Amino acid sequence: MSRRFSPKVITANALLEGDVVYLTADDRWSRRPSEAELIEDEAHAELRLLQAQRQAHLVVGAYLADAKAGPNGPEPVHFREVFRARGPSNYRHGKQEAMDV
Amino acid sequence: MYSYSDFDEAFVRERAAQFRAQVARRIAGALTEDEFRPLRLMNGLYLQLHAYMLRVAIPYGTLNTRQMRQLAYIADTWDKGYGHFTTRQNIQFNWPKLPDVPDMIDALADVQMHAIQTSGNTIRNVTADHFAGAAADEIEDPRPVAELIRQWSTDHPEFQFLPRKFKIAVTGSPNDRAVTRAHDIGLRAQRDGRGRVGYEVIVGGGLGRTPMLGQVLRPFVAKADLLAYLEAIVATYNLMGRRDNKYKARIKITVFENGIEAFRDAVEERFAQIRPTFTGIDQTLLAGIEAAFAPPAFRDAPTEGYEAARARDGAFRAWTETNLTPHRQPGYAIVTISLKAHGTTPGDATSRQMRLIADLADDYGHGEIRISHEQNVILPHVRKADLHALYRALVPEGLGTANAGLLSDIIACPGMDYCALATARSIPVAQGIATHFRAAGLEHEIGRIRIKISGCINACGHHHVGHIGILGLDRAGVENYQITLGGDHTENAAIGEKIGPGFAYDEVVPAIDRLLRAYLELRLGPGETFIEAYRRLGPEPFRAALYPADAQADAA
Numbered sequence: 001m002s003r004r005f006s007p008k009v010i011t012a013n014a015l016l017e018g019d020v021v022y023l024t025a026d027d028r029w030s031r032r033p034s035e036a037e038l039i040e041d042e043a044h045a046e047l048r049l050l051q052a053q054r055q056a057h058l059v060v061g062a063y064l065a066d067a068k069a070g071p072n073g074p075e076p077v078h079f080r081e082v083f084r085a086r087g088p089s090n091y092r093h094g095k096q097e098a099m100d101v
Numbered sequence: 102m103y104s105y106s107d108f109d110e111a112f113v114r115e116r117a118a119q120f121r122a123q124v125a126r127r128i129a130g131a132l133t134e135d136e137f138r139p140l141r142l143m144n145g146l147y148l149q150l151h152a153y154m155l156r157v158a159i160p161y162g163t164l165n166t167r168q169m170r171q172l173a174y175i176a177d178t179w180d181k182g183y184g185h186f187t188t189r190q191n192i193q194f195n196w197p198k199l200p201d202v203p204d205m206i207d208a209l210a211d212v213q214m215h216a217i218q219t220s221g222n223t224i225r226n227v228t229a230d231h232f233a234g235a236a237a238d239e240i241e242d243p244r245p246v247a248e249l250i251r252q253w254s255t256d257h258p259e260f261q262f263l264p265r266k267f268k269i270a271v272t273g274s275p276n277d278r279a280v281t282r283a284h285d286i287g288l289r290a291q292r293d294g295r296g297r298v299g300y301e302v303i304v305g306g307g308l309g310r311t312p313m314l315g316q317v318l319r320p321f322v323a324k325a326d327l328l329a330y331l332e333a334i335v336a337t338y339n340l341m342g343r344r345d346n347k348y349k350a351r352i353k354i355t356v357f358e359n360g361i362e363a364f365r366d367a368v369e370e371r372f373a374q375i376r377p378t379f380t381g382i383d384q385t386l387l388a389g390i391e392a393a394f395a396p397p398a399f400r401d402a403p404t405e406g407y408e409a410a411r412a413r414d415g416a417f418r419a420w421t422e423t424n425l426t427p428h429r430q431p432g433y434a435i436v437t438i439s440l441k442a443h444g445t446t447p448g449d450a451t452s453r454q455m456r457l458i459a460d461l462a463d464d465y466g467h468g469e470i471r472i473s474h475e476q477n478v479i480l481p482h483v484r485k486a487d488l489h490a491l492y493r494a495l496v497p498e499g500l501g502t503a504n505a506g507l508l509s510d511i512i513a514c515p516g517m518d519y520c521a522l523a524t525a526r527s528i529p530v531a532q533g534i535a536t537h538f539r540a541a542g543l544e545h546e547i548g549r550i551r552i553k554i555s556g557c558i559n560a561c562g563h564h565h566v567g568h569i570g571i572l573g574l575d576r577a578g579v580e581n582y583q584i585t586l587g588g589d590h591t592e593n594a595a596i597g598e599k600i601g602p603g604f605a606y607d608e609v610v611p612a613i614d615r616l617l618r619a620y621l622e623l624r625l626g627p628g629e630t631f632i633e634a635y636r637r638l639g640p641e642p643f644r645a646a647l648y649p650a651d652a653q654a655d656a657a
């Protein structure tokens with residue numbers, strides 16, 4: 001086989017609040033990365049991304065981000081995604097304020 | 102102070118109403134994001150990492166106290182109780198929600214403010230010397246010219262779709278506090294042989310991916326010719342500038358690729374064509390603006406109380422040594438209110454702090470406030486007799502830090518804590534450096550130095566012109582920081598040099614510590630600043646301090 005597909009989640013920003021959201025397996029947009037659908041198959045990822053991008057009335061800028069399986073669900077891999085999942089480092093604003101992550 | 106004309110007022114209200122309708126159409130699904138995005142950007146609304154961000158213009162950094170209180174009100178009502186002042190003399194709100202933005206824009210319009218042309222390929226907010234109208238070294242207050250440029254460039258039909266964004270800075274003093282050589286156009290007041298005031302026109306500067314210092318296009322342009330000359334430059338760029346490659350679209354590349362002579366010839370040709378169409382209305386306008394910028398009624402006041410307070414109160418004395426600048430009026434001083442308390446976010450002010458600053462400006466500062474590109478707040482006109490009372494009111498609110506121009510007076514862009522374009526964080530690096538050197542007790546010994554930090558190659562943190570520049574990058578999925586040395590943001594502008602490989606996030610503070618301890622060893626005495634020592638010695642001894650392992654290997 002060719003190169004291994006690294007697992008992904010689909011993430012975007014909510015249209016109204018602008019905050020970071022993740023697409024779940026049951027087609028909701030969740031504020032929690034741990035609720036995201038962890039996609040391990042490339043063809044499925046492309047399909048899900050197309051479905052996500054059609055939801056322009058709910059979210060902006062959906063894309064695939066690398067993720068890995070953690071004890072409580074998917075976790076971000078790249079540091080940018082870690083910050084998106086947590087909030088800024090200078091104040092406890094964003095997700096860390098709302099959900100104690 | 103300058104006040105909007107009816108035309109300005111009607112224009113801003115109309116744009117606010119249009120944007121309200123556009124937001125409603127986006128939320129209702131009638132506009133796609135692709136359709137909406139350019140519309141929101143035209144109104145200063147970005148979508149960042151965690152939220153929307155609204156960027157509000159503060160033309161030439163000048164605010165009145167009513168405007169400052171309104172910014173505080175906006176921060177409390179629709180944001181998280183604070184705002185971030187930027188290197189372009191703008192304020193950014195980091196947490197607005199899309200449905201609230203039209204109300205925010207209306208609230209801004211109530212105090213003659215807006216977010217128009219804070220984004221997009223247009224002429225952006227005109228920046229100016231933050232000590233304008235007060236500095237002892239000033240030839241003339243540059244703000245009337247800046248205001249004339251603002252009126253001319255706002256919604257200018259020819260210049261709404263330039264090849265790329267376009268930034269103009271103006272200074273009225275030979276000491277350049279507006280970083281004019283790092284702008285698309287920089288203007289510097291000059292006197293000609295007959296004592297008339299005009300402007301030196303510098304073109305083609307810019308930081309970012311390809312940093313370049315601007316070059317003199319014309320050493321002296323009379324004020325009556327200035328607007329026509331600027332229009333000729335922007336029109337020439339609009340035609341000659343590249344649109345095929347975003348990274349080669351700024352005027353610095355146009356000037357570089359065509360050569361300054363060819364560019365100058367094209368501008369002069371255009372200028373000759375359009376000058377006759379400027380029939381003097383702009384000069385009538387300018388005269389009216391100049392009258393509106395007349396200095397406040399300065400009052401004479403004895404300064405003995407000030408000297409006595411300095412003698413009595415050591416902390417106050419330390420603050421007067423760093424945070425005051427000579428005023429042209431005897432008995433007055435220019436006050437820099439530091440937004441850089443050690444460990445805080447450079448440029449952030451809470452709504453409480455904004456209100457206090459407004460109250461103090463009313464009580465002691467003729468109601469005038471400035472925002473500096475160094476992310477501090479300036480009270481340009483304070484009587485020396487009032488300085489002690491002012492200082493004592495600032496301290497309890499975290500606004501009395503005596504560090505203007507010192508190591509912890511760091512410029513830092515929002516970086517990856519907020520900015521969607523960032524490749525690494527900058528705020529915590531600034532916080533780490535400031536707190537480290539305060540704990541080490543070295544800040545005053547190190548003396549005057551400028552550290553500037555950007556979270557990506559776009560260089561909003563001006564790292565290229567920092568004595569020490571720090572640029573955050575993403576190296577294979579890890580934050581990595583490139584250090585440059587020897588940059589200068591003043592009239593002696595210089596681009597800093599890369600010194601060696603980058604440092605991991607945790608290594609930055611120790612590296613700066615080694616570097617500055619080496620400076621303390623190497624300098625001729627406390628009178629030789631870091632940048633002076635660097636110019637005398639060159640990069641080698643500083644490189645050795647940054648990379649001790651390499652230095653040892655070379656010696657072995």
Ligand code: SF4
Pocket residue numbers: 514515516517520521522523524555556557558559560561562
């Ligand atoms: S320098 Fe880069 S990270 Fe910093 S504010 Fe500008 S675009 Fe964002």
